Amino acid sequence: MSAVTSSSAALSFExxxxxxxxxxxxxxxxxxxxxxxxxxxPGEFVSVVGPTGCGKSTLxxxxxxxxxxxxxxxxxxxxxxxxxxxxVNKRAGYMFQAExxxxxxxxxxxxxxxxxxxxxxxxxxxxRGTEWLARVGLAGFExxxxxxxxxxMRKRVALAQVLVLDPDIILMDxxxxxxxxxxxxxxxxxxxxxxxxxxxxxxxxxxxxxxxIAMSDRxxxxxxGPATRPIAEFAIDLARxxxxxxxRSDPRFVEIHKxxxxxxxxxxxxxxSQTKVKAxx
Amino acid sequence: xxxKNKRVVRFWQIAVFVIVIALWYVLTSPTLLPPIFFKNAQxxxxxxxxxxxxxxxxxEWFASGEIYIHLGITLIETVxxxxxxxxxxxxxxxxxxxxxxxxxxxxxxIKGANAMPRVxxxxxxxxxxxxxxxxxxxxxxxxxxxxxxxxxxxxVREVSPVVLANARMLGANKRxxxxxxxxxxxxxxxxxxxxxxxxxxxVGAVVGEYLGSSRGVGYLILQAEGTFDINTVFAGIVxxxxxxxxxxxxxxLVETRLMKWQPKSGETxxx
Numbered sequence: 001m002s003a004v005t006s007s008s009a010a011l012s013f014e015x016x017x018x019x020x021x022x023x024x025x026x027x028x029x030x031x032x033x034x035x036x037x038x039x040x041x042p043g044e045f046v047s048v049v050g051p052t053g054c055g056k057s058t059l060x061x062x063x064x065x066x067x068x069x070x071x072x073x074x075x076x077x078x079x080x081x082x083x084x085x086x087x088v089n090k091r092a093g094y095m096f097q098a099e100x101x102x103x104x105x106x107x108x109x110x111x112x113x114x115x116x117x118x119x120x121x122x123x124x125x126x127x128r129g130t131e132w133l134a135r136v137g138l139a140g141f142e143x144x145x146x147x148x149x150x151x152x153m154r155k156r157v158a159l160a161q162v163l164v165l166d167p168d169i170i171l172m173d174x175x176x177x178x179x180x181x182x183x184x185x186x187x188x189x190x191x192x193x194x195x196x197x198x199x200x201x202x203x204x205x206x207x208x209x210x211x212x213i214a215m216s217d218r219x220x221x222x223x224x225g226p227a228t229r230p231i232a233e234f235a236i237d238l239a240r241x242x243x244x245x246x247x248r249s250d251p252r253f254v255e256i257h258k259x260x261x262x263x264x265x266x267x268x269x270x271x272x273s274q275t276k277v278k279a280x281x
Numbered sequence: 282x283x284x285k286n287k288r289v290v291r292f293w294q295i296a297v298f299v300i301v302i303a304l305w306y307v308l309t310s311p312t313l314l315p316p317i318f319f320k321n322a323q324x325x326x327x328x329x330x331x332x333x334x335x336x337x338x339x340x341e342w343f344a345s346g347e348i349y350i351h352l353g354i355t356l357i358e359t360v361x362x363x364x365x366x367x368x369x370x371x372x373x374x375x376x377x378x379x380x381x382x383x384x385x386x387x388x389x390x391i392k393g394a395n396a397m398p399r400v401x402x403x404x405x406x407x408x409x410x411x412x413x414x415x416x417x418x419x420x421x422x423x424x425x426x427x428x429x430x431x432x433x434x435x436x437v438r439e440v441s442p443v444v445l446a447n448a449r450m451l452g453a454n455k456r457x458x459x460x461x462x463x464x465x466x467x468x469x470x471x472x473x474x475x476x477x478x479x480x481x482x483x484v485g486a487v488v489g490e491y492l493g494s495s496r497g498v499g500y501l502i503l504q505a506e507g508t509f510d511i512n513t514v515f516a517g518i519v520x521x522x523x524x525x526x527x528x529x530x531x532x533x534l535v536e537t538r539l540m541k542w543q544p545k546s547g548e549t550x551x552x
Binding site: 061064066087088089090092093094096098099100101102103104105106113114116117118145146147148161165 | 441443444446447448449450451452453454457461462465466468541542543544
């Protein structure tokens, strides 16, 4: 499965490099990701893991078309994505790590926002939005504003907001990192169920290796920053459907975990010592 | 003493009012106390007015209907200045916040115009727009505009980048971003400024009238001052204050209706 060619992939990065200019000192450069080549096949669930601060989110923003890479190309179903001229990746839905709901819109209005932007008739949008809120377990919460919902509920609304548009590619940036363990496992299972039904291409960013293995078809390990690049790739051959809580005790899961952790450990330690040096400097 | 509930607070609010009025009455009455500070018993009343006369004056204005034309003019000026100032502040604030190069060019001029004591423009406006309503509206507008402008500017700048990116990913075009993200985000800043703006719109109207007019509450105050009629001056102040409070309450009403999405602390229900 790892040998996806860029023309058949749902989303592919070819030699993508992102170099940022420092705001304080225009002569300073910071290369977040360097020469990243990776692709996600249609219907494939791919996780990218790496140490904190290694540029995972940068990669996702490039894939979403929110950030133009310094060099390299991003292809969406074979079409080159040029975010400078075309804007965002229209076939992708993005679930953010931080709170992304519009606080001035009710749960339902948040879910239907994308439909409204696309010019879907109001009553059609409302019925689809209501249906999706029910599907993520929030029937009856249509009129609540985000601040009246718990963190887990807000994530469900955000999930419905993305999925109601039926995107071909789903980008997720540590979407559940702010949730407690129980809510998190519930949400992970929900996402897997929804994904199982629709089989969209998913690029899932996380720093949690357990989460990555439990959910994905393939796990890509990134090196520590700066100049992050993929250093290893693992196919996850665990049977589906999976339950993220139960699968953690599966012997095969433990074995895969051990192998990936062996590849990751050095990078994690490197990333940790770098942040320590930065803090001491 | 803990202020346990609203009723206790309301009691003390009224008590403060009664005490102040009573002190005013006792200290200015020509007959109650012998003169303490002034040589003559009439002088305290001459300089500070008498509350019962102020109340009587106010009552006469409304009973005879004499005040309505003046109050109407002042309110029209205030409301016009308030709306025109708010709308222009909103529009230009939005535009400059979203156009970084234009805002960079205009930045020193806006700072300068804001730093200038704008009440000084009143005579110029009187020359440009005459002694009617227009010159007062123009003065009130310049006062309201900057308050709203800076708040909109700040509000647009403080839009959460994640919410913005999310709206873009959901397919919002430029106009939709403006309507669905920038405007609602700026509105919470604007509403906090509108309470100040109402007061300033009144200042613009009254100062404008004071400097040259033939109608309006400011004109009445000016006339009364010309004859050293302190009681009428105070009556004018009382009427203006009352209507400023009414307008402020109206803004508050609109605010609670439009801003119901904002979290409020202590929303638990008492069972």
